[in-house]
Amino acid sequence: MTRRPLDLRSDTVTTPTARMRSAMAAAEVGDDVFGEDPTVRALEAKSAGMSGMEDGLFVPSGTMANHLAILALCGRGRAAIVLEHSHLARMERAGAAVLMGVPLLAVTTGNGVVDDVRVEASLARVAPIQMPKLGVLCLENTYDLNRGLVISPAETAAMAAVGRGLGVPVFLDGARIFNAAVAAGAPLESFTRTVDAAQFCLSKGLSSPIGSVLVGPRDLIAEARWLRQQLGGGWRQAGIIAAAGLVALDEMVGRLAEDHAHARELGRLLAEAGLGVDHAQIQTNIVRVDVGGAGLTAEAFVARMAARRVLVKPVGPDTVRLVVHREIAASDLTVIARAAGASVAA
Numbered sequence: 001m002t003r004r005p006l007d008l009r010s011d012t013v014t015t016p017t018a019r020m021r022s023a024m025a026a027a028e029v030g031d032d033v034f035g036e037d038p039t040v041r042a043l044e045a046k047s048a049g050m051s052g053m054e055d056g057l058f059v060p061s062g063t064m065a066n067h068l069a070i071l072a073l074c075g076r077g078r079a080a081i082v083l084e085h086s087h088l089a090r091m092e093r094a095g096a097a098v099l100m101g102v103p104l105l106a107v108t109t110g111n112g113v114v115d116d117v118r119v120e121a122s123l124a125r126v127a128p129i130q131m132p133k134l135g136v137l138c139l140e141n142t143y144d145l146n147r148g149l150v151i152s153p154a155e156t157a158a159m160a161a162v163g164r165g166l167g168v169p170v171f172l173d174g175a176r177i178f179n180a181a182v183a184a185g186a187p188l189e190s191f192t193r194t195v196d197a198a199q200f201c202l203s204k205g206l207s208s209p210i211g212s213v214l215v216g217p218r219d220l221i222a223e224a225r226w227l228r229q230q231l232g233g234g235w236r237q238a239g240i241i242a243a244a245g246l247v248a249l250d251e252m253v254g255r256l257a258e259d260h261a262h263a264r265e266l267g268r269l270l271a272e273a274g275l276g277v278d279h280a281q282i283q284t285n286i287v288r289v290d291v292g293g294a295g296l297t298a299e300a301f302v303a304r305m306a307a308r309r310v311l312v313k314p315v316g317p318d319t320v321r322l323v324v325h326r327e328i329a330a331s332d333l334t335v336i337a338r339a340a341g342a343s344v345a346a
Helices: 018-026 038-051 062-073 095-100 116-123 153-166 177-184 218-230 239-251 256-272 298-307 330-345
Strands: 055-059 079-083 104-107 134-140 170-173 197-201 212-216 286-290 313-316 319-323
Touching (some): 018 239, 038 239, 062 134, 062 197, 062 218, 177 197, 256 286, 298 313
Antiparallel strands (some): 313 319
């Protein structure tokens, strides 16, 4: 029998667990636009409680959660300060500017941590009379979807203080915040207590089929709920999906440590296969690999790996990304490394 492809392009490719499918089939539902879906309400309440926030809002995607937060916190015409390699800066098709009239001001950072000096230096590139008023500071954890770096609670608090100094609220794009929490051995609330609002994805390493949750103060979430309807994001019987999210929060967070361990081992094996791996940057479930030293382009390496039924993602001319998740077992790591070695030698 032909081996199934090993898909490491993202941790969004996971399928729901058997427990999720069972919970979805049995979910109690109602019309969420009317606020009548009890399973959605349960997911939102649980998410708020875990993050130390007053309320939560279940939305289809992390991108929508980001946009809702920015618009609710910032307002049209003011600028959002974002980090240079963040999802907001690089992966959302300038949606904040196009859809909401919020320009993005990118701050240079190598590791996802900035201080007031670096922020001020980045903003000083534009004369004050020519720069829009500031509206929100946006952080990210884990930082850089091609590296998955952990930003500690102390670093988050320090950056939140920078936002306070600028007189703007602070939003945390925590799409993979549970990876950061597990890696740091700290509760979710320790990362969110110093920011004004945050979001996290259920559909990445937690294996839920769809959805993110925006958490924050009750009045902010009420505004975001109104804006979600304006953007066409109102659910109906969304409890069918929210049920999987509840299972994800109950059962899938702790096991992320297994993905992290597998990522470190995979990095070691890929280095032995002749590829460039910075082991210090394998902090969670993402392995970034330099194939240029092996004389390959990312495009060529990706094609050779696909021919060997291993799917990886190009993230630069000579770099690729491998993301470990629940459906990549320990026994798969050697298979992946062998495919990489054969791709180098081909």
